[in-house]
Amino acid sequence: MTDKYTQFVSHGIGKDLAKKLGLPQPAVLRRYKAGEPLVPGPVLVLGSGNGRTAGSDELAAALVGWGLDVRRSALPKEKLGAIILVLDAVEHPEELAGPVLTAAPSLRDLAPGARVVTISRTSASAANPAVAAGRQGVDGLLRSLAKELRAGATANGVLLGDGAGTTSPSTLGALRFFLSGRAAFVDGQFLTVTSGAGQLPADADKPLAGKVAVVTGAARGIGAAIARTLHRDGARLVVVDIPAAGDHLAAVANEVHGTALQLDITSEDAGKRIIDHAVERHGGLDIVIHNAGITRDKLLANMDEGRWNSVIGVNIASQLRINEALLGSDQLNKTPRIVSVASTSGIAGNRGQTNYAASKGGVIGMVRATAPLLAERGGSINAVAPGFIETDMTARIPFATREVARRLNSLQQGGLPGDVAEAIAFLASDAAAGITGEVLRVCGQNLVGA
Amino acid sequence: MPAAAHSASAPHESPVTQGTFRRAVVVGGNRIPFARTGGAYTKSSNQDMLTAALDGLIARFGLQEERIGEVAAGAVLKHSRDFNLTREAVLGSALSAETPAYDLQQACATGLETVLGLANKIKLGQIDSAIAGGVDSASDAPIAVSEGLREVLLDLNRAKSLPERLKVLSRLRPKDLAPDAPNTGEPRTGLSMGEHQALTTAQWKISREAQDEIAFNSHHNLAAAYERGFFDDLVTPYRGLSRDSNLRPDTSMEKLATLKPVFGKSLGAEATMTAGNSTPLTDGASTVLLGTEEWADARGLPKLAVVVDGEAAAVDFVHGKDGLLMAPAFAVPRLLARNGLSFEDIDFFEIHEAFAGTVLSTLAAWEDEEFGRTRLGLDGAFGKIDRAKLNVNGSSLAAGHPFAATGGRIVASLAKMLHDNGPVDGRPARGLISICAAGGQGVVAILEAYSAPEGR
Ligand SMILES: NC(=O)c1ccc[n+]([C@@H]2O[C@H](COP(=O)([O-])OP(=O)(O)OC[C@H]3O[C@@H](n4cnc5c(N)ncnc54)[C@H](O)[C@@H]3O)[C@@H](O)[C@H]2O)c1
Numbered sequence: 042m043t044d045k046y047t048q049f050v051s052h053g054i055g056k057d058l059a060k061k062l063g064l065p066q067p068a069v070l071r072r073y074k075a076g077e078p079l080v081p082g083p084v085l086v087l088g089s090g091n092g093r094t095a096g097s098d099e100l101a102a103a104l105v106g107w108g109l110d111v112r113r114s115a116l117p118k119e120k121l122g123a124i125i126l127v128l129d130a131v132e133h134p135e136e137l138a139g140p141v142l143t144a145a146p147s148l149r150d151l152a153p154g155a156r157v158v159t160i161s162r163t164s165a166s167a168a169n170p171a172v173a174a175g176r177q178g179v180d181g182l183l184r185s186l187a188k189e190l191r192a193g194a195t196a197n198g199v200l201l202g203d204g205a206g207t208t209s210p211s212t213l214g215a216l217r218f219f220l221s222g223r224a225a226f227v228d229g230q231f232l233t234v235t236s237g238a239g240q241l242p243a244d245a246d247k248p249l250a251g252k253v254a255v256v257t258g259a260a261r262g263i264g265a266a267i268a269r270t271l272h273r274d275g276a277r278l279v280v281v282d283i284p285a286a287g288d289h290l291a292a293v294a295n296e297v298h299g300t301a302l303q304l305d306i307t308s309e310d311a312g313k314r315i316i317d318h319a320v321e322r323h324g325g326l327d328i329v330i331h332n333a334g335i336t337r338d339k340l341l342a343n344m345d346e347g348r349w350n351s352v353i354g355v356n357i358a359s360q361l362r363i364n365e366a367l368l369g370s371d372q373l374n375k376t377p378r379i380v381s382v383a384s385t386s387g388i389a390g391n392r393g394q395t396n397y398a399a400s401k402g403g404v405i406g407m408v409r410a411t412a413p414l415l416a417e418r419g420g421s422i423n424a425v426a427p428g429f430i431e432t433d434m435t436a437r438i439p440f441a442t443r444e445v446a447r448r449l450n451s452l453q454q455g456g457l458p459g460d461v462a463e464a465i466a467f468l469a470s471d472a473a474a475g476i477t478g479e480v481l482r483v484c485g486q487n488l489v490g491a
Numbered sequence: 492m493p494a495a496a497h498s499a500s501a502p503h504e505s506p507v508t509q510g511t512f513r514r515a516v517v518v519g520g521n522r523i524p525f526a527r528t529g530g531a532y533t534k535s536s537n538q539d540m541l542t543a544a545l546d547g548l549i550a551r552f553g554l555q556e557e558r559i560g561e562v563a564a565g566a567v568l569k570h571s572r573d574f575n576l577t578r579e580a581v582l583g584s585a586l587s588a589e590t591p592a593y594d595l596q597q598a599c600a601t602g603l604e605t606v607l608g609l610a611n612k613i614k615l616g617q618i619d620s621a622i623a624g625g626v627d628s629a630s631d632a633p634i635a636v637s638e639g640l641r642e643v644l645l646d647l648n649r650a651k652s653l654p655e656r657l658k659v660l661s662r663l664r665p666k667d668l669a670p671d672a673p674n675t676g677e678p679r680t681g682l683s684m685g686e687h688q689a690l691t692t693a694q695w696k697i698s699r700e701a702q703d704e705i706a707f708n709s710h711h712n713l714a715a716a717y718e719r720g721f722f723d724d725l726v727t728p729y730r731g732l733s734r735d736s737n738l739r740p741d742t743s744m745e746k747l748a749t750l751k752p753v754f755g756k757s758l759g760a761e762a763t764m765t766a767g768n769s770t771p772l773t774d775g776a777s778t779v780l781l782g783t784e785e786w787a788d789a790r791g792l793p794k795l796a797v798v799v800d801g802e803a804a805a806v807d808f809v810h811g812k813d814g815l816l817m818a819p820a821f822a823v824p825r826l827l828a829r830n831g832l833s834f835e836d837i838d839f840f841e842i843h844e845a846f847a848g849t850v851l852s853t854l855a856a857w858e859d860e861e862f863g864r865t866r867l868g869l870d871g872a873f874g875k876i877d878r879a880k881l882n883v884n885g886s887s888l889a890a891g892h893p894f895a896a897t898g899g900r901i902v903a904s905l906a907k908m909l910h911d912n913g914p915v916d917g918r919p920a921r922g923l924i925s926i927c928a929a930g931g932q933g934v935v936a937i938l939e940a941y942s943a944p945e946g947r
Contacts, residue, residue, distance in 0.1 A: 284720075287727040288543070291550035295585040301550040303723045322553060322791045 047454050067453035068193035071154025073222035073463060075246045075273075080220050081152040082122030083110040087140045089131050096207035097127035100160070100216075103208050107217075114143075120152040123220055128161040129207055131175040141182065148190070157196040158219045159183050160212065163233060166203050180231070187229035187486050188451050195219075195228040195452075195486075202235035205475060210239035214472030217241075223467060226460035228451050229486035232476055238419070239474025248470040250275035253323040253374070255315055257306050258333025260286035262432040263382065265293045266458030267330055270466045272297035276328065279319050281306065306333050306359040312366025316373070325374040328469045329367060331360045331381040331404075336434065338393040349396045356400035361407060364422075368414055377420040378469045381408055382461070385428045385484050401426070405480050412478030421477035423468045428484025429455045450485035513783050515610035516941055517796040520903020521548035522777035523729035524736065525891035528629040531732045532774040537566045537573055540729070541580040541626040544776035544896075547727030548622065552780055552792055555585045560618025562592040563605040564778070566626050567894035567929075569596070577624070599845065600803070600926050600934035601625045602777060602898020607936060609781055610798035619786040623902070625895030626776035639664060677929065679809045684816070684929065685846065689755025689764050691814030692848030695855040699763035702847035703747040706768040706888045709844060713885025714740035721884060725903055737771055737891040754846075768847035773891030777899030779906075794941040796906035796922075801936040802826035808931040813866075816849045818933025819925040820856040821866070824873050826935050827923075834874040838915050839908055839922035841901045844887040849927055884908065898926060902938065909940035 047067040071081065084104055088097025092113065104111050104125075115121070124147055126140050144157075151157075164176035179198060187196035197219040199212055206212065211234040218224050219232075242248035254271045258264035259280035268280050278299030282290040287303045294301035302318050304311055319326035334356045337348035360381060367373060386394050387401025408424040415422050429435060429446045435455070438446065447455035464483045467473055523544050526532045532540060541564055549555055564577040573579070578592040597604045602625035609621035643663055650656040676683050692702070716722060717734055726733070752762035754769065780792075787794050804822035806813035813820075819842075827833060842850045856862045857873040867873055884904055887897060905922045912920040919940035927933045 284723045284726075285728055285733040287547065287733070288729055291547045291727050294550035294553075295546055295555050298553070298555045300553040301547075301727075303727070308720070321793070324791060 067448075068153065068191070070193045070225040070452065070454075071222045072225045072459070077222065078122075079107070079109065079217065080122030080156060081154050082120045083112050084123045084125060084220075085112045085115055085121050085144070085147060086125045086127060087113075087143055088127045089136050089140050092140065092143060094127060094130045096129040096160070100125070100127055100207045103213055115147045115150070119150060121147055121150050121155060122152055123156040123158065124148075124151070125216070126157070126159045127207060128159055128179055129201055131161060131179070132169075133171045134174045134178045136175055137178055137182065151190070151192070151194050153192040153194070154222070154225075155194040156220050157186060157190065157194070158216055159196075159198040160207055160216070161198060161200060163200045163202050183231070184229045184486070190451070193225070193452065195224065197224065197227055197229065198231040200231050200233040202233060204236040205234040206237070209234055209237045209475055210241055211236070211473055211475030213241060214239060214467070214470070215476065217245075217472070218467045223463035225463075226452065226456035226485050227464060227481065227483050230482050232481060233479055234475045235477065236475040239471050241472050242470065247275035248472060249328070249466065252276045252327040252469075253279070253319055253325050254328035254330065254469065255279045255281060255319055255326065256330045256332055257281045259293055260289035262434060263427065263430060263458040263461050264332040265289075266462040267332055267465050268293055268297045268299065270459060270462035271328070271330075271469065272299065274466050274470070277323050279315070279323065281315065282333070306363065307354050309362075311359060312363040315363065316366060316370050320372045326372065327374045327377060329363070329377070329379045330465055330469065331363070331379065333359075334382060334400075336394070336397050338397065340393055341395045344396065352396040352400050353403070356397070357403035357407065360404065364407070364411060368411075373418075375419055376471065376474065377415065377418065378473075379411070379415065379420070379422040380465045380468045381422070381424045382465075383408075383424040383426040383480060385426050385482060385487055388426060388480070388482070408480065409478045416477065419474075421468075421474055423473070423477060424480045425461060425464045425468065426480055426482045426484070427456065427461045428482065428487035430458055430461055430483075431455045432458055450487040452485035454485065456483060456485055512614040513616060515613040515781055515798045516784055516787055516794045517798060517902060517906035517938065518780040518782055518787050518792045519548075519552060519795060520725055520777065520779040520899060520906070521551055521727055522725065522896065522900055522903070523547070523775055524726055524732040524734050525773045525775035525893055525896070525900075526732055526736045527891060528772040528774055530630075530736050530774070531730045532628065533630045535628065535730065535774065536631050537569065537576060537626045537628050537776075538580055538583065540628065540774065540776035541576065541624060542583040543727070543729050544624060544626070544778045545580055545584040545586065545622065548778045548780055549585045550727070551724065553790070554780075556587050557590075558587040559590045559622055560620045561609060561612065562586075562590055562622040562624070563595050563609050564592070564622075564624035564626065565595040565597075565601040565605065565895050566628075567596065567598055567601060568627055568629060576626075596895070597934065598928035598930055598932060599843070599892070599894045599897060600928040600932060601895035602900070603801070603902065603924060603926050603934045603936060604803075604898070606779055606781070606798060606898060606902050607801035607934070613781060613783055620780075620782040622778055622780055624776065624778040624899050625893075625897070627893035627895050628774040629772035629893070630774050639666070677808075677815065683754075685754035685764060685769060687808065687815035688846045688848050688852075689758065689762070691817060691852045692763060692846070693755060693758055693761050694814065695852040697763065697848050697851040697855065699748075700744075701851055702763055702768040703744055705844065705847035705850055706747055707742060707744055709882060709885045709888035710739050710742045711885075712883055713738055713889035716884040721907070725907065735890045737773060738889050742767070764846060764848055768888065770845060770887045770892040773893045775891065775893035775896045777896040777903065779899045779902050793910070795910040796938045796941055799937040799939050800826060800830055801934065802829070803932065803934045805933070806931040813931070814852060815929075815931055816845055816927035816933075817852065817856065818931055819927050819935050820853050820862075822933045822935040823857070823923065823925055824867050824869070826937060830937060832921075832937070834876050836921055837876070837923045838880060838912065838920045839883065839905060840876050840881045841886065841905050841922060841924045842882060843892075843897055843901065843926040844882065845892065845927055847888060850881075853925070853927075898934075901926070902936075905938055909938060912940065914940070914942070
């Protein structure tokens with residue numbers, strides 16, 4: 042469901058009116074549906090230099106293998122589903138001109154919901170200033186381009202660390218995610234692939250087949266959407282929420298054919314109870330999604346101990362304690378994956394949210410530091426930072442503030458719980474094994490925190 | 492065996508040899524919080540509540556689309572439209588629509604009797620899994636039309652012509668229009684259950700203070716159990732309630748002492764039964780999941796306890812031989828004797844608190860030499876229980892008592908207590924359930940903590 046305004050300005054009189062008045066005209070986003078094509082048209086793959094590099098050739102071959110209609114140069118007036126700029130060989134800012142200016146005219150020919158994806162190397166690993174400049178230039182380029190695209194088209198980038206190439210499993214996994222409708226509300230963002238670990242799923246529509254996943258805070262909102270998405274992708278589910286939310290939790294459990302665990306995640310033994318439940322009932326545990334979270338907003342000048350402590354307690358302290366139990370357990374299956382829900386508030390800050398932003402900043406720090414600990418057992422941990430998402434939490438924001446907040450991004454609309462869920466499902470899959478310690482924003486390129 | 496049917500069966504003649512049957516295991520349970528009548532569930536029907544309790548159970552144990560061997564449940568206050576209440580609830584739940592179900596009714600013993608009946612089917616090998624349950628709404632209770640109006644309506648339906656119809660209608664009198672609301676009165680004595688118990692309470696000389704103490708313990712034990720998280724995997728919230736609405740965690744002996752007697756007022760100064768030490772009318776539903784060991788193992792489900800045995804008894808209260816709610820006083824000695832057990836072998840006593848006076852009268856009878864000799868045919872008193880083992884996580888006085896739902900509440904809670912307790916003196920912990928019921932009946936049962944059989 043898109044919001045009412047977006048529906049109104051997408052058709053008929055609403056569309057004309059919005060045009061005349063210069064009102065924002067958010068597009069109806071292209072979201073994933075099983076069986077639909079990965080992209081809405083042919084894919085143009087451009088390398089640096091003369092447009093053909095080893096990296097771009099290998100990648101183009103892989104895309105042909107997926108059954109995509111791949112172009113190495115644009116045909117005049119042909120509507121494109123995606124443009125992929127393979128910039129891994131760029132060693133100087135001057136080398137960006139070739140591929141970027143070649144792609145430029147094709148931007149007018151993008152189909153609605155099209156994708157632009159860059160593939161480049163991380164600048165942090167470059168010792169040479171010119172190389173670093175070329176690589177970091179991609180960052181500014183991509184984020185600006187994302188703001189220029191219209192009609193639900195988005196631009197995102199894959200960054201390659203030293204251990205990764207253009208056809209590493211997680212490079213292809215991230216690329217596939219960005220191209221698909223699963224990344225509808227991800228815009229102007231990068232995902233870094235640091236290793237060649239992982240594998241693409243045997244069945245692209247069931248990437249989590251055979252996995253056992255736990256989702257906290259699953260009784261409603263984003264958590265319920267995560268449960269539905271992981272179920273759709275083939276996982277078996279344990280859904281967790283506080284006992285007082287048990288009736289809604291039961292409804293979600295019955296919908297996704299999972300088991301309900303009524304549990305306050307702040308309780309001392311929460312980690313053990315989650316592991317025991319998953320192992321006893323489902324024979325193991327592969328994926329944990331830390332989604333449960335609360336807000337208790339107040340200006341810091343008016344903050345009290347209760348508000349501060351409860352937010353820190355639920356949003357980050359509980360995750361630390363549960364992760365400790367997970368890391369100490371020998372009952373997890375191989376390649377465990379953890380995904381934590383952070384917030385753009387924890388990156389850019391928000392007035393009235395010192396406690397919340399501290400907790401969500403904490404999630405990001407925790408994820409970075411936990412990544413090496415999980416790497417030892419072949420696991421990964423990442424965070425997803427949602428921007429404005431249409432849920433009960435944001436429905437409580439006063440109307441005017443809410444209306445402004447949901448338009449303040451490149452897609453001019455709020456995201457849906459399912460959009461966050463899609464990013465989480467990807468990061469929980471083996472295709473994302475080479476991505477760890479990362480924060481992916483699902484915010485439509487929000488002006489705050491972008 | 493018509494001959495045997497008349498002879499009193501002594502324990503050693505019993506054909507029951509436990510080992511030859513499969514074991515019926517309590518996997519777990521689910522109930523909705525119990526609500527005082529006219530409260531949170533005023534607008535909920537029996538079917539709504541039973542379906543909610545089932546759906547919570549299904550969610551807890553991942554039984555979506557599962558074909559359960561059989562589901563049995565019932566309600567005491569039942570609308571005629573609910574003739575297939577349990578099956579309708581199953582159809583409205585997340586279970587497979589191919590799950591058969593039947594209704595059962597044995598007044599307040601309904602819930603426990605569904606557990607015993609289904610456990611027997613499991614033991615006999617007829618089914619591998621079952622869900623027992625019960626529900627009652629005193630808020631959404633059926634109201635019958637008066638006998639006069641009912642006769643007129645039936646005749647009207649049979650009348651063929653307009654004049655005939657008018658003639659039938661002319662028989663109606665204003666008094667016929669007053670509805671016949673249900674009450675807990677005994678059809679054969681006209682006395683309410685409370686008035687019956689008031690007589691028994693006085694007969695056994697149970698003090699007001701002793702009754703208030705039972706109520707006090709019930710509230711405090713139940714509140715402590717909620718605080719401890721004991722009910723986190725036994726209760727699923729419903730309609731905004733996440734705890735039993737009758738629960739008063741802060742009640743005190745002083746507060747209970749201020750309440751005026753509501754039953755047995757004709758006894759004058761001896762009237763001891765108040766709204767505090769009697770259960771209020773309540774709405775709610777409960778379910779219990781049962782199965783064989785193999786069925787539970789195949790699904791990775793817990794095995795909390797084993798349903799060992801059960802017994803029903805009835806008393807002749809109509810002629811005043813025994814109090815209306817005293818049947819368990821006879822059922823328990825018979826059940827324990829058949830199983831070669833005494834009170835020392837029981838670690839948890841779950842005696843349903845219809846009224847505090849019921850619990851205390853029953854205990855008094857067991858402790859009474861004369862009762863033991865003359866009524867139970869023993870050498871002396873049957874025995875005295877350790878009060879520290881009585882209703883340790885609260886019972887009906889605090890939780891409330893939606894008639895048919897009480898058995899399921901007790902079985903699921905006791906099974907969890909037994910499991911959590913661990914072995915006692917090297918044997919599995921054992922619990923006794925005693926439930927009195929209208930019509931002078933009582934159903935009692937023994938549960939034992941699950942332990943793997945030898946050699947497994
Ligand atoms: N809605 C947004 O726009 C937005 C934006 C950024 C981040 N987030 C984050 O996304 C997550 C989900 O948010 P939502 O909008 O769905 O919120 P929500 O309030 O709708 O749902 C949160 C769920 O978490 C549960 N929960 C709270 N405390 C718990 C505890 N101690 N133990 C177990 N469960 C508990 C709640 O009962 C509830 O069901 C949160 O971490 C939130 O901070 C949301």
